[in-house]
Amino acid sequence: MKRRLRKKRRLGEFAELGFSLRFAMCRDLDEDARMTLLDEFLDEVECLGLQFGGGGIHVWSGFVELCGRGSATEQHRASILSWLEQHADIESPSVAELVDAWHGWD
Numbered sequence: 001m002k003r004r005l006r007k008k009r010r011l012g013e014f015a016e017l018g019f020s021l022r023f024a025m026c027r028d029l030d031e032d033a034r035m036t037l038l039d040e041f042l043d044e045v046e047c048l049g050l051q052f053g054g055g056g057i058h059v060w061s062g063f064v065e066l067c068g069r070g071s072a073t074e075q076h077r078a079s080i081l082s083w084l085e086q087h088a089d090i091e092s093p094s095v096a097e098l099v100d101a102w103h104g105w106d
Contacts, residue, residue: 010102018065018072018101023084023093025058044083065101
């Protein structure tokens with residue numbers, strides 16, 4: 001496949017990587033506390049130059065990728081996992097391996 005098509009289709013050297021994640025918020029949190037915690041999480045994601053797509057109420061799952069073109073890194077994964085593990089109101093956080101953000105996840 002020609003370089004131009006690989007770039008257009010985000011394949012090969014132009015692949016963009018991201019990762020999925022999942023975490024649960026403590027069930028005894030009220031709605032305001034859940035929203036505050038979620039805002040803090042999204043602030044952390046955005047500070048790293050990433051974006052999160054997903055949802056939930058008590059259990060959240062979604063996909064994290066770099067804003068704009070480019071790939072999330074192992075350091076991004078570690079930072080997000082560390083942030084989740086440091087919060088007592090978050091239970092069982094898990095962060096998956098990096099995968100192709102356009103063609104490699106469901």
